[in-house]
Amino acid sequence: MRISTVTMYEQGVSAMNRQQQNFMDVGQQIASGKRVVNPSDDPRAAARAVSVSQSLAVNAQQESSRVTARNSLSQEESVLNSVSDAIGSAKSLVVQAGNGTLSDADRESLASDLEGAFETLVGLANTTDGNGTYLFSGYQDNAKAFSRTDAGDAVDTISYEGDQGVKQQKIDAERLMKTSDTGTDVFMRFSAGSEYIAEADEGNTGNVTFSGPDVRDADAAGYGETFDISFNGDGTYDISSSGAGFADQTNVAYTDGETIEFGGMALTLEGEPAAGDSFTVTPGGDMSQEQASLFKTIGDTINALRQPVETDADQAALDNTLSTASRKLDASLDNVLTTRASVGARMNELDALDDVGGNREIAYEQTRSDLVDLDYNTAISDYMLSQVGLQASQKSFADIQQMSLFQFLN
Incomplete structure (x- = not known):
């Protein structure tokens, strides 16, 4: 078979090109540190x-x-930590205001101190983050959570202006986490299971005061319902409830200083009632947003402290307001602490998910490394081998191109 000179040159060049390409491919792998430089690899x-x-x-x-x-x-x-401190400060002032030896001027001073706590809480409720977003407005990022209405000589009325939307963030493949709480959840609600709270009607004209209520039997008929106690003016009172589990009591004889029991609770009453005086005893968790509003609780207390005490009825109204405020502040503090505990639990979950995500990242990186990263020992060996192959093809081509009959003709 005859092999032309052109064929020998073409085959020699083709062999050198293949060897050089292999040499360059391995060199590129070593330079990039990747075994798969191009998808075709x-x-x-x-x-x-x-x-x-x-x-x-x-x-x-x-x-x-x-x-x-x-x-x-x-x-x-x-x-929430600052809110807890402010509520604690307000509770201390309310307890101090219950001292029967205080004068109107003393109570006015306490009212001013309590107003400072009130303003602190309003400011905290309207806190913004670094981007100007209100923390407790729900989805209303650019709207103040709480607005105020001038009430004249009384403390301003505070109203919630946000919505009930709760912001969520997808923090893992199957986990959406609440990243905020609404203003109503923090400042205008009591936790489920909060203690009973007694309130005197604003229109009472007698001087009856209450202490309690205290739970005696949580399994008693009617426990967990709202109760109304009303005085008839003839030395008797009625106890009624809208719940079906309690049998109403009517025309019960009243004794000054007695402890009355109903629905598994006990309430001590002292003083002389007037016809039409009434009290309401409500589970904390069932109270409306207005009743549970932290701002209304403190505002009502400030207004009560600024009223002069001239009669026994005035003193009774003040004592009842302070007693109710004390219970409500306790319930508000419990609610804030519960919310704060929930925030802490979510932050702990984020820490746990960070650990999981870190381990997942390591596993993914290892898998990708196994797929595309270079084994330098093998690569260097292949590099040297391809270099030898290239040199051999070059030497072979140089030797073959010298093989010609013309070299033997003289």
């Missing part, structure tokens, strides 16, 4: 590496979401 591994990279990107996005959620919860936790 290993299509299956390249496809799987893309999928793993997408999983890594999703994991990184979830990590970023957890950072955002933690920042929001940290801000809320800090505000």
Whole structure:
């Protein structure tokens, strides 16, 4: 078979090109540190590496979401801590105001101090984050959570202006977490299971005061319902409830200083009632937002402290207001602490998910490394081998091109 000179040149050049390409490919792998530089190097591994990279990107996005959620919860936790301190300060002032030896001037001084706590709470309720977003407005980011209405000589009325939307953040593949709480949940609600709270009707004209109520039997008929106690003016009173589990008591003889029992509770009454005087005993968890409003509780107390005490009825009204306020402040504090505990639990969950996400990232990185990263020992060996192959093809080509009959013709 005759082999032309052109054929020998073409085959020699083709062999050198193949060897040089192999040499360059291995050199590129070593330079990049990747075994799969182009998808064509290993299509299956390249496809799987893309999928793993997408999983890594999703994991990184979830990590970023957890950072955002933690920042929001940290801000809320800090505000709730300050709210707890303000409520504690207000409760201390209310207890101090119950001292029967205080004068009107003394009570006015306490009212001023209590108004300071009131303003502090309003400011905390309208706290914003670093972006100007109100923490407790629900979805109404740019609206103040609470607005105030001038009540003349009385303390301003505070109203909630946000909505009931609760912001959520996707912090893991199957986990949506609340990153905020609404203003009503924090400042205008008592936790379920809160103690009973007694309130005197604003129109009472007698001087009856109450203490309690205290729970005697949580399994008694009617326990958990709202009760109304009304005086008939003839030395008797009625106890009624809208619930079906309690049998109303009517025309019960009243004795000054007695402890009356109903629905598993006990309430001590002292003083002389007037016809039409009434009291309401309500489970804390069943109170309306207006009744449970922390701002209304403190505002009513300030207004009561600023009223001069001239008669026994005035003193009774003040004592009853302070007693109710004390119970409500306790219930408000319990609610804030419950919310704060919930925030802490969510922050702990974020820490746990960070650990899970970190382990997941390590696993993804290892999988991607196994798919596309370079084994330097093998690569260097292949590099040296391809270099030898290239040199051999070059030497072979140089030797073959010298093989010609013309070299033997003289």
